[in-house]
Amino acid sequence: MLNIKWRPVAIIAAVVLLVHFLVRPAYNFSQADAGDLQADREKAILEPTDMKHPLPVTVTVTKSAESSPQTVTSVIKETVYVNNDDTDVVLERANAAFVILTRNKDLKQLRETLVQLEDRFNRRYHYPYVFLNNEQFSDEFKEKIQDVVSGECQFGLIPEEHWSYPEFINQTRAAEARQDMHNRKVIYGGNESYRHMCRYESGFFFRHPLMDQYKWYWRVEPGVKFACEIDYDPFLFMEQNNKKYGFTISIKEYIETIPTLWNTTMDFMNKHKDLIPATNLMEFVTDKDGNYNRCHFWSNFEIGSLDFLRSDQYLAYFDHLDRAGGFFYERWGDAPVHSLGVSMFLNKNEVHWFEDIGYYHGPLWNCPKGNANKKCWCPEEESIEIKNRGWSCTLDFKELPNP
Numbered sequence: 001m002l003n004i005k006w007r008p009v010a011i012i013a014a015v016v017l018l019v020h021f022l023v024r025p026a027y028n029f030s031q032a033d034a035g036d037l038q039a040d041r042e043k044a045i046l047e048p049t050d051m052k053h054p055l056p057v058t059v060t061v062t063k064s065a066e067s068s069p070q071t072v073t074s075v076i077k078e079t080v081y082v083n084n085d086d087t088d089v090v091l092e093r094a095n096a097a098f099v100i101l102t103r104n105k106d107l108k109q110l111r112e113t114l115v116q117l118e119d120r121f122n123r124r125y126h127y128p129y130v131f132l133n134n135e136q137f138s139d140e141f142k143e144k145i146q147d148v149v150s151g152e153c154q155f156g157l158i159p160e161e162h163w164s165y166p167e168f169i170n171q172t173r174a175a176e177a178r179q180d181m182h183n184r185k186v187i188y189g190g191n192e193s194y195r196h197m198c199r200y201e202s203g204f205f206f207r208h209p210l211m212d213q214y215k216w217y218w219r220v221e222p223g224v225k226f227a228c229e230i231d232y233d234p235f236l237f238m239e240q241n242n243k244k245y246g247f248t249i250s251i252k253e254y255i256e257t258i259p260t261l262w263n264t265t266m267d268f269m270n271k272h273k274d275l276i277p278a279t280n281l282m283e284f285v286t287d288k289d290g291n292y293n294r295c296h297f298w299s300n301f302e303i304g305s306l307d308f309l310r311s312d313q314y315l316a317y318f319d320h321l322d323r324a325g326g327f328f329y330e331r332w333g334d335a336p337v338h339s340l341g342v343s344m345f346l347n348k349n350e351v352h353w354f355e356d357i358g359y360y361h362g363p364l365w366n367c368p369k370g371n372a373n374k375k376c377w378c379p380e381e382e383s384i385e386i387k388n389r390g391w392s393c394t395l396d397f398k399e400l401p402n403p
């Protein structure tokens, strides 16, 4: 263990050494052309050993219980880092991780996503990754993922009780509901595993033991794209500005998937008035007559507080929904569920639109405008809040007053 008084000396020595020995990465993604980026990305995937992440110097420090009372971690690694221009040193990181629910078959798409995420952000920060799966990850998956990321990777198996039917669910009724929604061509309506996925993302991922040590999460999905340089730390931004939930895209949900979600939520609010704060963000999810407007933050991208999701009030809400059965008898998505939880329990100033993060999950873009688009390859006019203001809820969110 390095004595605290020698840490600055060790850090400076490590930085000086690295400045001498680091080589520039073999390629660079800052070109403004999506076609070039695609070519570079393919090159990276074909030649993973060409990925030259700058070498981190890790200094292990003991965190006292007082300094991080909400976490069980006694030791975390702080990374001292020299960037590609050999100028910056990142000494401060949040207690955060990327969390990715995925399958072995998603490997190719996930590597494409992670190469972008690393290039646009994490090659300077080395935040760790937690990969979760309801089946064992293959050795090939683990190796090929670790080849393209600069953060520590942990691969977790989801406990069966978090990815199966609770005893209070009537499975015959659930199967009939799937058949009916399939017949009506509701998106993912006939899909059983999709329902387990939505329930897991709504109520369990933040309770996986691998997540216990973290305070912040950034959700990532295979296939999503990151189009802009992210030259600051969004986790620290959240922490330093007292934010609890961050999003990029918000839209209106297909009502066929959530016919009783709103009434079930109202029922919860009436039964648990003591849990609902005096001011909140319910205006985001209601129209001027107080009816549900189906607005939700798209949960394939989230940067958020794990303490919020682990809070008694959010867990009480999830439990209420779970017992109502709509994850299986309907097809409640984790996006409207998270969004209703956020709207009930948080204030507007605790929720942040990451307008500056160029992000794509098919078929929608969030793309920065004007000057903020300079280090991006996404077209600003494609940003969904401009392209389809009526489907997007983001500008309405922006206009809501702070409490």
Ligand SMILES: Nc1nc2c(ncn2[C@@H]2O[C@H](COP(=O)(O)OP(=O)(O)OP(=O)(O)O)[C@@H](O)[C@H]2O)c(=O)[nH]1
Pocket: 100, 101, 102, 103, 106, 132, 133, 134, 135, 193, 194, 197, 220, 221, 222, 300, 362
């Ligand atoms: N381990 C595991 N992960 C899953 C399963 N189904 C979906 N996922 C993951 O859960 C997340 C959401 O699934 P998606 O299929 O992307 O759902 P979606 O975003 O609503 O739908 P798309 O428009 O098809 O992307 C992704 O990270 C998937 O990789 C599953 O059965 N097992």
Ligand SMILES: [Mg+2]
Pocket: 221, 300, 361
């Ligand atoms: Mg998806």
